[in-house]
Amino acid sequence: MNGNHHSNDRPAWINRSTQLLDDSVRDLDAVTLSRLNRARQAALTQQRPHAPRVWLLPAGLASACAMLLAVVVWQPHHRSETQPSAAPVAVDDGDSEETSTEFYQNLEFYAWLDAQNKGGDG
Amino acid sequence: MAEIAGTMTGSQLEFARRVDATSTNQRALDQFLRGVERRALRMAELACGSRDDALDVVQDAMCAFVKNYAAKPEPDWAPLFHRVLDSRLNDFHRRRTVRKRWLAVFERKEDDDTLDPIEQAQDLQDPGPLLRLAGSEAGKALDAALKALPLRQRQAFLLRMWEGFDVATTARVMQCSEGSVKTHLSRALAALRRALEDHQ
Numbered sequence: 001m002n003g004n005h006h007s008n009d010r011p012a013w014i015n016r017s018t019q020l021l022d023d024s025v026r027d028l029d030a031v032t033l034s035r036l037n038r039a040r041q042a043a044l045t046q047q048r049p050h051a052p053r054v055w056l057l058p059a060g061l062a063s064a065c066a067m068l069l070a071v072v073v074w075q076p077h078h079r080s081e082t083q084p085s086a087a088p089v090a091v092d093d094g095d096s097e098e099t100s101t102e103f104y105q106n107l108e109f110y111a112w113l114d115a116q117n118k119g120g121d122g
Numbered sequence: 123m124a125e126i127a128g129t130m131t132g133s134q135l136e137f138a139r140r141v142d143a144t145s146t147n148q149r150a151l152d153q154f155l156r157g158v159e160r161r162a163l164r165m166a167e168l169a170c171g172s173r174d175d176a177l178d179v180v181q182d183a184m185c186a187f188v189k190n191y192a193a194k195p196e197p198d199w200a201p202l203f204h205r206v207l208d209s210r211l212n213d214f215h216r217r218r219t220v221r222k223r224w225l226a227v228f229e230r231k232e233d234d235d236t237l238d239p240i241e242q243a244q245d246l247q248d249p250g251p252l253l254r255l256a257g258s259e260a261g262k263a264l265d266a267a268l269k270a271l272p273l274r275q276r277q278a279f280l281l282r283m284w285e286g287f288d289v290a291t292t293a294r295v296m297q298c299s300e301g302s303v304k305t306h307l308s309r310a311l312a313a314l315r316r317a318l319e320d321h322q
Contacts, residue, residue: 010283011315013314013315013318013319014283014311016260017283017314017318018283018284020260020261020264021161021164021264021280023261024164024261025160025163025164028160028163032163032173032177036159036160036163036177036180038181039159039177039180039181039184040152040155040156040159040184042181042184042185043155043181043184043185043187043188044148044152044155044188046185046188046189047148047151047188047189047192
């Protein structure tokens, strides 16, 4: 392809022209050669294959686990902080506890009352 | 080695095979690009008129060639590379034509007195790449004659006479008919002969 451009069946001035063109590219300066080299490397770099992303699966699983753990740990905290309706229930519990204490304190009275009622019925 | 291969997963083996094939292909590509880059730079320089622009065009052509045609058979690489380069040179020429049209509008408004003739003059210390390298009157004349040719005629001359492509391949590279290549080449040869006849 490139080697056959100085042929005898062409006019001499064409052979002379191609010879001059050959001469012009033979001794390029170092800066130009360096830039050509960089251009070539840049072109070749884009062809190199990228490693398959095998780390993506474990990384994804780890992230999912971490998120799940965060949700589990954070959720009860969040619930206790955001449920003020628990307070009235606690008040109710206090009332019933007081009532039951009173009941046990008067247990003998209730037993006597029950015996009186049974006696009255009999 | 077999043990190592046994411990590799399917995707890793596939990747190793691809790396091996790619490195072989890259060596061939590197050799090919080394072989064509200087001539490509000269062609681009004749078309662009500046080495910096020519280097940008060549790099662009190399990247596009590797990206799109690296997997093609090696015998097809030269015509394909020159096709990409020719396409990039056409784009550059088109952009420059549009830019010149716009600049012409503003340049008309400028006063001639504002132009410094010393700044406008060519740098006498830099005789130009072809002239510097050839260092002869014939080289200067050839450089001037080639730059004066229209883009398509110059490409037809360089591809046919310098690169040595046949008419059909040149037509494929220039994306035109074989008849157009012959016409462009005929006109280019006539223009060059007129310009260079004093230096034969």
